Amino acid sequence: MTLSPTFEAIRMAPKVLLHDHLDGGLRPQTVVELAKEVNYRGLPTYDADDLATWFTQNAEGTDLDKYLEAFHHTTALMQTPEALARVAQEAAQDLAADGVVYAEVRFAPELHLEGRLNLNEVVEAVLAGFAAGSTKHPITVVTLLGAMRTAANSTEIAELALRYRDAGVGGFDIAGPEAGFPPSRHMDAFQLVQRANFHTTIHAGEGFGLPSIWEALQWCNADRLGHGVRIVDDITIGENGEPQLGRLAAFIRDKRIPLEMCPTSNVHTGICPSIELHPIKLLADLKFRVTVNTDNRLMSNTSLSHEFHELVQAFNYGWNEIEWFNINAAKSAFWPFEKRYDLINNVLLPGFAAIREREQDQLNIGETNRNLDAGQGLEKNDATEI
Numbered sequence: 001m002t003l004s005p006t007f008e009a010i011r012m013a014p015k016v017l018l019h020d021h022l023d024g025g026l027r028p029q030t031v032v033e034l035a036k037e038v039n040y041r042g043l044p045t046y047d048a049d050d051l052a053t054w055f056t057q058n059a060e061g062t063d064l065d066k067y068l069e070a071f072h073h074t075t076a077l078m079q080t081p082e083a084l085a086r087v088a089q090e091a092a093q094d095l096a097a098d099g100v101v102y103a104e105v106r107f108a109p110e111l112h113l114e115g116r117l118n119l120n121e122v123v124e125a126v127l128a129g130f131a132a133g134s135t136k137h138p139i140t141v142v143t144l145l146g147a148m149r150t151a152a153n154s155t156e157i158a159e160l161a162l163r164y165r166d167a168g169v170g171g172f173d174i175a176g177p178e179a180g181f182p183p184s185r186h187m188d189a190f191q192l193v194q195r196a197n198f199h200t201t202i203h204a205g206e207g208f209g210l211p212s213i214w215e216a217l218q219w220c221n222a223d224r225l226g227h228g229v230r231i232v233d234d235i236t237i238g239e240n241g242e243p244q245l246g247r248l249a250a251f252i253r254d255k256r257i258p259l260e261m262c263p264t265s266n267v268h269t270g271i272c273p274s275i276e277l278h279p280i281k282l283l284a285d286l287k288f289r290v291t292v293n294t295d296n297r298l299m300s301n302t303s304l305s306h307e308f309h310e311l312v313q314a315f316n317y318g319w320n321e322i323e324w325f326n327i328n329a330a331k332s333a334f335w336p337f338e339k340r341y342d343l344i345n346n347v348l349l350p351g352f353a354a355i356r357e358r359e360q361d362q363l364n365i366g367e368t369n370r371n372l373d374a375g376q377g378l379e380k381n382d383a384t385e386i
Contacts, residue, residue, distance in 0.1 A: 003359050005319060006259055007314050010307040013322065014101045014351035015345070017293055018201075021145075021175075022126065023074045023106035025091050028052040029057060031272070031298075034077040034086075042073060056301040059268040067269045068177070070299050071111075079115030081125040088129025088141075096137035098303045102333060104172055106144035109160060110153050117266060119160050127168045134352055142170035142203065147189060149174045149181040154189035160248025162196050170334035171199035173226065178208035183215045184221075190220040199334040201260065205230035206234035206271065214248055217257065222228040225252075229266055232279040235286075243286060258289045258332035259261035263310060264302045265295035275314045284321070291329040301379050319359070323352040 005013075034378075035043050044054050059067050076082050088105075095103045109122045117125075123145070130141040137216040145161040147154035153175060161172045172193045174186055183190070183202050193200050202372035206227035213231055216222040234246035245253065252259075263278045272278045284290045292307050294300070308325070311317050330344045 002318055003264075003362065004316075005309070005322060006310045007305060009355065010308045010312070010322065011099050011275040011303075013099055013319075013355055014326070014347050015099050015304050015308075016291075016326045016333065016348070017095065017100050017103040017304050018224070018258070018291050018329050018332060019293035019295060020091075020095070020103060020105045020356060021144055021296050022087060022091060022105050023071055023078060023111070023295070024299050025094070025105070026074050026077075026087055026298050027094070028055070028086065028298065030090060031074065031077060034083050037083075038077065038147070040077060041092070042076065044282075052298070052301065055299050059265075059299040067265075067299065070229055074298070075111045076114075078112050079101075079117070081117065081121060084112060084122060084125035084127035085132065088126045089133035092130050092133025092141045093137065095141070096134070096139040098305050100139055100304055102140050102142075102330065102335070102343055104142045104144055104170055104334060106146050106175070108146045108175060109157060110151065115160060119156070120163075123160060123164050123169070127164070130168065131205055135232050140306060140335075141168075143168055144171045144334070145169055146173035146174050146175045147186065149176045149178070149183070149186065149203075154186040157190060158189040159190045162193070162198060165196075165198060171201055171223075173201050173203065174201045174224070178206060178212050179205065182212060183220045187219065188221075194221055201226050201334075203227060206266070207269070208232050210248060213252075217248075217251070222257075223334075224260055226260050227266070228252075228263060229271055229279060231288075232282065235282070243282065245286070246256065248266075254289050256289045258291055258328065259283065260293050261290055262293045262295035263307055264300045268300055275310045278314075280311070289328050289332060290325060291332060292325045319352060319355055323348065326352075 001318060027140055028051045032046050032048050045051050055070055058070050078087055091105055109119050112122045134141055145157055147157035158172050161169050190200060200222050201224040202216040202220060202222040203226035205213040205225060209230045210233050231249050231252060234249040236244045238244045261280050263275050266272045267274060294302050294304050308322050326348055327344055330340055333340055
């Protein structure tokens with residue numbers, strides 16, 4: 001007998017997060033306060049609770065393009081060094097409070113130039129915020145710099161990422177609408193990163209299908225796939241009921257290419273109808289390198305603990321599965337090998353071992369109490385019979 005992991009127990013477990021957007025994770029109260037500071041009048045409400053509800057309702061049951069519109073509000077408020085540093089600091093604090101011990105948080109520097117900052121100043125403000133938010137908490141935050149696939153700045157952003165690779169930037173990404181904006185439009189940027197022996201992840205297989213994934217891997221040599229959920233389109237169920245992998249799906253599994261999966265976000269953007277019907281279970285059962293992520297904590301009203309708890313409820317997952325997902329993430333992090341090795345062997349494995357030990361203690365106590373109750377019942381019955 002085992003206990004089903006509760007939300008609170010999951011929150012206390014050490015976790016690794018690879019796909020989280022800085023401009024999608026603001027606290028609602030911070031959005032309100034930053035808006036008032038700069039007299040921003042674009043918000044639908046200035047009550048923090050109502051605003052949180054609005055962001056989530058705006059995200060639910062829509063498509064990816066509509067989902068992304070909410071970012072116009074958050075990025076508009078992140079145009080000063082102080083605002084950028086505050087949002088980054090609070091992100092680190094919130095993730096640490098959720099039990100995340102290692103996080104990669106991404107953002108697009110080119111979206112934060114309306115306040116007369118230059119790209120270097122944007123990055124430095126965010127890095128300072130992450131450092132401040134991590135100081136008193138057991139968390140490491142690495143940032144990924146993303147270029148907007150709808151723009152033509154990707155080479156400049158790639159150069160920026162390389163410039164700060166030793167200061168806290170761990171990799172390069174492209175984001176934004178997939179349809180009509182394939183990864184191959186940004187080949188110069190990806191080749192620059194590859195020649196510098198740096199890391200890349202690409203949003204692919206979220207709002208568009210297999211061609212986007214194929215280009216990300218075979219043209220741009222992505223180390224990881226952001227989302228990648230549409231790889232399920234290359235898996236069929238044979239007459240015997242067994243899954244059959246196409247060549248692209250088999251390549252991804254064989255090469256152990258990590259999938260940065262974001263279940264709640266995928267439901268909100270209409271990619272999957274529900275958590276229960278999300279292909280994450282099929283892909284995990286087939287032993288793809290699956291990781292679990294938040295994507296946008298504000299828009300989806302989520303946390304990494306919430307994502308795992310949703311999977312527990314949908315698929316009856318236990319601690320073994322939660323541990324497996326987190327070890328997958330640690331193995332796939334854009335972090336030096338020795339640090340990943342230490343994270344797995346000295347943080348994750350001991351942390352989950354302690355959880356199992358506490359669970360066993362609870363089961364033992366419960367069994368002891370049941371035995372005592374049964375014994376008391378027999379004594380009462382014996383006394384009645386006498």
